[in-house]
Amino acid sequence: MENTVQSVDRRIRVKPRAVPEPPATVTVVVPCYNYANFLPQAVHSCLAQEEVEVDVIIVDDASTDSSLSVAKGLAATNPNVSVLSHERNKGMVATFNDGAKIATGEFLVRLDADDLLTPGSLARATQLAGAYPSVGLVYGHPIHFSTESLPEARSQASAWTIWPGQDWLRDRCRSAQNVITSPEALMRRSVVERIGYQAPLRHTPDMELWFRISAFADVAYIHGADQAWHRDHPNSMSAKEVDGCLDLGERYEVFETLFGGLAGQIPGAEELLRDARTALVNEALYTAGLELDRGLPDPALFAAYRAFAKDVDPEIEGSALWETLSRRINNPAPAAGANVLPLLRRVRGRIRTNRNWRKWHRNGVF
Template sequence: MGQRISTGPPAPPALAIVIPCYNYEAFVIRAIQSVLSQDRQDVEVVVVDDGSTDGSWSAILSTGVPAFRIPNSGARNACLYGLDHTTAPFVLFLDADDALKPGSLAKIIPMLDARVAKLQFALTRIGPDDEVISTAVPALDDYRDSEELARNVLAEGAYRSPPTSGNVFRRDLCEMLREADYDKFVDGAIVFAAPFLGDVVSISEELGCYRVHGSNDSGLGRTPEAAVLERDISRFRRRTEHLGRILARLGRGHEMTPPDQMYFHLERSLYRDIAVGRRPPAATCMRLVRRVWQQRDLRLKNKVGLSAFFTLAAMLPGSRSKAMLAYRLQTGRRSAFGLLSAIVSDQPR
């Protein structure tokens, strides 16, 4: 069982923090200290080393936190191992290259109650040396909701949600990870099943940090290759199929839009076309524009920007589209002027 992280009279743990680690020797101590420094008696922490081949295990042991070392089997299995060694009713899976901000737990924990299925909070993007790259992408709004989010999921298979480290899940939701043997990660079907099982609490304040560096599996900050985009499309379909099975048990599966008509699938298919130098079909671009304006959780400026992006993607030659895509997926600040500069430049940025 995870050991509570401060001295004094024991308190029932309200939140478990599981830190899976694979070859993040350079960052894992910072992740652990970002939790320990908050000195909470109602938090338990467990670190699971997923068969690292660098010095991660020694770094983890140096912190004195409860830790386990398992054969390499992917983040999902490492998280499940940590889940089985904690008891709190809510769980945060904190990636070993990310961190919580000081005082974040004091804001998160009071907002957790039995009706909450998931709490999410925004993450500041930082670089390898903790330098701030940008504010949160995606930006989040403050709300507590289930019905509107459920409608979004039925239509698009998703709603605006942060990376893994910005999510707190109720334990029964985490149990559904055991069904996801098709996936190495945890930020899939359970994220989008949440509004069908309780409320989702969203916090716009950036309470944690998402680190962008050369080893991110997400590829953030890099123009994706066609093979990576194919992988993303395939993963989305498997996650959506899993979500459909969960919703079928709740009597809602028949209400879902087919995966290949959902926004993410259409968007990634367009990116794949651009990556291989193929002009996206105009019909796909126009369908995406319609989808953008149907999404209620997008701000007006985002709708305008995305509509312009998809329209230009249908019109520009391959080299210009690639430059435009590289600019859109970069991690720093973006602007209409920057996008235009990327389009007219001879080389993709």
């Protein structure tokens, strides 16, 4: 599938600039399941956006609380709000897709009913997308919060970075990590219609869609401003406990789905998939090593990490990394203080994690 707009030929970082065009149109799809208490705040954060024309589609996924009546009340008082309701619960993928398929805006945003857009978010994102027609995905920094009041958000964009989409995707494959939460992302609807909507993945449909967009369109990041508030609370999807091995499996499914579909047609797709598998295998074995450092508190989890690595890459069993881990199984972590190597490994891991977090906070990638 060819990109019909000329892509940037390299990563560039530029100062934001105004684009003298009519206000962009944005459709915000708000999937909702039992979030009646949060829904009005989410919708109002969309309707308060300035310098853009916004319409909101609330998709109620057969909520058992008062979400549907709240949604209908919001639609009754604002002509830019419409409601689509499911008679039975279809899950988060179908809920977003059903709304996205009837969107009319030039741009598309998915905003979960417990999240909010920051003031000026859509104007900043559409300004960038208007300046670079090859960009299919724009994102920025999200604020995670769990307090009653909203944290202060930065509103001044200091720079834009634009990547050739496949360069951005290559980096994501090499780390096998996602860098986008969700509410801070804006998509060009024509690109989504061309490549398809969310795939039926349990926990990672957003991640796969971001990566699929990047296979066929450029990606951009807004520096300096906060683009959304992401609410952390016990009932949110992001708060659900997912053990490390399950998370690896979910990300593995992202790349298999991605390159088993349209993205498998792009140049170098096999190498990108191989890079992602290698990153996941290395992460699994590294994490298994940390379990050994901790004295193997959960032997089943340790075995699961090793089994995952072997399933993804059967040839890993003869590698130096595998052999090193095998030797350590017969020589578990010594008593506290007897050996500093486990401590050093944990310290190095924390340093790497903190470094990646700082890079992501500044630049949207690591």
